Structure formats: C-alpha cells, structure tokens
Amino acid sequence: MESKKFLSLCVFMFFFFSCQTKEKDRLFVIQGEAQGSTYALKYCSTSEVINKQSIDSLLLAFDYSLSTYRTDSKISKINLGDSTMVVDDFFVETFKTSQKIYQETDGLFDPTIGVLVNAYGFGPNQGKFDLNPSKIDSLLQFVGFDKVQLNKDRTISKKFRATYFDFNAIAQGYSVDVVVNFLKSKGIKNGIVEIGGEIFAFGRNIVENKNWIVGIDDPTQKPEERTLIAKIKLENLGMATSGNYRKVKFDSITGQKYVHIINPKIGLSQKSALLSATVLAPRCIDADGYATAFMIMDFENIKKILKNRNDLYVLLIYTDENNAIQQFKSANFQSLVLE
Numbered sequence: 427m428e429s430k431k432f433l434s435l436c437v438f439m440f441f442f443f444s445c446q447t448k449e450k451d452r453l454f455v456i457q458g459e460a461q462g463s464t465y466a467l468k469y470c471s472t473s474e475v476i477n478k479q480s481i482d483s484l485l486l487a488f489d490y491s492l493s494t495y496r497t498d499s500k501i502s503k504i505n506l507g508d509s510t511m512v513v514d515d516f517f518v519e520t521f522k523t524s525q526k527i528y529q530e531t532d533g534l535f536d537p538t539i540g541v542l543v544n545a546y547g548f549g550p551n552q553g554k555f556d557l558n559p560s561k562i563d564s565l566l567q568f569v570g571f572d573k574v575q576l577n578k579d580r581t582i583s584k585k586f587r588a589t590y591f592d593f594n595a596i597a598q599g600y601s602v603d604v605v606v607n608f609l610k611s612k613g614i615k616n617g618i619v620e621i622g623g624e625i626f627a628f629g630r631n632i633v634e635n636k637n638w639i640v641g642i643d644d645p646t647q648k649p650e651e652r653t654l655i656a657k658i659k660l661e662n663l664g665m666a667t668s669g670n671y672r673k674v675k676f677d678s679i680t681g682q683k684y685v686h687i688i689n690p691k692i693g694l695s696q697k698s699a700l701l702s703a704t705v706l707a708p709r710c711i712d713a714d715g716y717a718t719a720f721m722i723m724d725f726e727n728i729k730k731i732l733k734n735r736n737d738l739y740v741l742l743i744y745t746d747e748n749n750a751i752q753q754f755k756s757a758n759f760q761s762l763v764l765e
C-alpha cells in the first residue's frame with residue numbers, strides 16, 4: 427500500500443511540475459515586401475517556428491512561376507511563346523482554378539485578358555494608351571480561356587502565340603493560401619496571413635483568446651483616409667476585395683477615366699455602379715477570383731451563383747439610381763459581422 431501511495435505521489439509531482447514549466451503561446455509577427463506590395467503574418471506558438479527568410483524564399487519561388495513582372499518567370503516565357511516550358515504546381519493550381527471560375531462565370535473571369543491589360547497600361551510595362559475600337563477588336567481574338575490548354579506533360583498550348591496570361595486577379599489570393607499551407611505544415615494551428623490586402627485566418631488568436639478580426643475598407647474614402655465599413659471575425663476563411671476605386675488611369679488626350687477591371691468579352695474598361703466586391707471562401711484563391719468576376723457581373727447573375735455556392739460569403743458596395751451608397755450582403759456574410 428505504501429509503495430502505491432509513493433507512486434501516486436511521484437505521478438502527481440511529475441504532472442505538477444510539467445504544468446508549471448510548460449511554455450505559454452506567444453504571438454509571432456513577420457512582415458516584408460512581395461509582389462509589388464507588402465505582406466504580414468501572425469501566428470501563435472510557444473517558440474519561433476518559422477522566420478522571414480523562409481517566407482521570402484517561398485514567395486520568391488511563387489513569383490518565378492506566376493509573376494508577369496519578372497522576365498525570367500515561367501509565365502513570362504510562356505507569354506513570349508515558349509511551348510516547351512514545363513509548369514510547376516503553382517501554375518497548375520492557378521490554371522485549373524481559373525478555368526473553373528471562367529466556366530462558372532460564363533467567361534467573365536478570364537486570365538487570358540493580358541493583351542488588353544497591357545494595352546490599357548495596367549501591365550508590367552505601364553505603357554501609354556494605344557486603343558481604339560478597331561484595336562480592341564483585333565486584340566479580342568487572342569482572349570479566351572477556351573483557347574489555351576494545360577497538357578498532360580504540364581506544358582501549355584495556345585491557339586494564338588499572342589495570347590497573354592495575366593493571373594494577377596487570382597494569384598495574390600493563391601499566394602496567401604500557399605503561405606498558410608506552409609505554416610500549417612510546420613505545425614502551426616492558429617494564424618493569419620495578409621498579402622497585398624488578401625487575407626486568410628485559421629484557428630483563433632489563442633494568445634488574446636479571441637477570433638481574428640479584420641476590417642473592410644470603405645470604397646468611397648479618400649486615398650489618405652482609412653475608414654472601415656465593417657469588421658468581421660475570420661476563422662478558416664480567406665478574404666479578398668476587388669474594387670474600381672484605386673487602380674485607375676486617365677487618357678491624357680480625352681481625359682477619359684479607365685478602371686483596371688476589364689470585361690474580357692467586349693474588351694472595355696468601364697466603371698459600373700458596383701464600387702467593391704468582398705468575397706470570403708475556404709480558399710483565398712477562390713475569394714480573389716470571384717471578387718474580380720463579380721465586379722463585371724450584374725446582380726442577378728451574382729445571385730444565381732450564390733444560390734449554388736453556400737461556401738462564398740459576399741459583400742457588395744454599390745450606388746443606386748439616386749447615386750446613394752448601398753450594400754448587399756449574403757445571408758452567411760451577415761453572420762460574420764461584428765456589431
């Protein structure tokens with residue numbers, strides 16, 4: 427009996443001291459520059475699991491695959507007509523997801539729109555306007571995701587050599603997913619990643635015992651302002667916002683204003699009543715792609731998609747016929763809003 431008591435005491439003392447010496451979770455922060463913008467991530471851990479160098483290396487590898495701003499990237503070489511280039515997992519996933527959204531949006535999301543993006547001056551060279559109706563028509567023949575193909579050997583076939591891939595409307599969201607998956611592979615269960623405004627949060631902020639909270643910008647604010655139209659709790663969701671209120675260009679001759687989101691069917695860059703589209707989804711790549719597509723689509727077609735996609739949480743900011751600011755929120759989005 428005495429030996430059993432002694433053993434129980436030893437077990438108790440072991441657990442007591444183990445609990446006393448267990449390290450507490452801390453909040454680690456990493457910040458840097460990537461993709462012509464900035465990134466920031468936070469994660470909860472008892473020790474520093476990853477460092478800035480590992481994140482920078484990962485994002486650099488991503489750019490070598492999908493950045494049109496790098497002349498040595500895979501996408502740039504394909505755009506120049508290299509049909510022998512073997513693409514990597516980054517390119518494959520972006521291509522397949524783009525193809526899916528292209529089909530679901532009846533072609534209004536189309537990353538082969540690069541020739542028009544460049545012609546409007548929004549591409550890597552930031553060129554001047556060189557557009558007229560006949561020029562737009564001549565470029566439209568090179569646009570169409572049904573004119574490209576991902577082959578079994580991971581090469582890309584294009585019907586027209588001039589077809590130009592531009593995944594900027596979806597790649598940044600995917601880069602967030604890539605970093606999140608990297609964190610999870612290192613055993614991190616609670617964190618938040620932001621790259622150029624696209625965000626994914628997983629788990630909770632267990633250090634402060636609360637959800638990850640993010641804000642949504644007011645699209646009517648001035649560039650020097652920072653006002654929010656909503657704060658939401660984010661858990662195991664990616665978030666992307668697309669809008670026509672920042673990236674704009676003006677024709678120096680006509681003074682006409684051009685927004686960066688271009689309709690791939692008619693080749694026109696036109697400002698609509700929709701000011702911004704915020705989409706949340708289980709993957710940030712999907713949130714990014716649909717946010718861009720919704721900026722071109724009309725409300726009825728957006729609602730049709732949402733009927734079959736309960737995994738998409740949507741906030742649309744638009745002006746009505748009286749030029750008053752209005753909001754449309756999907757039912758599931760409302761559940762994320764903090765009062």
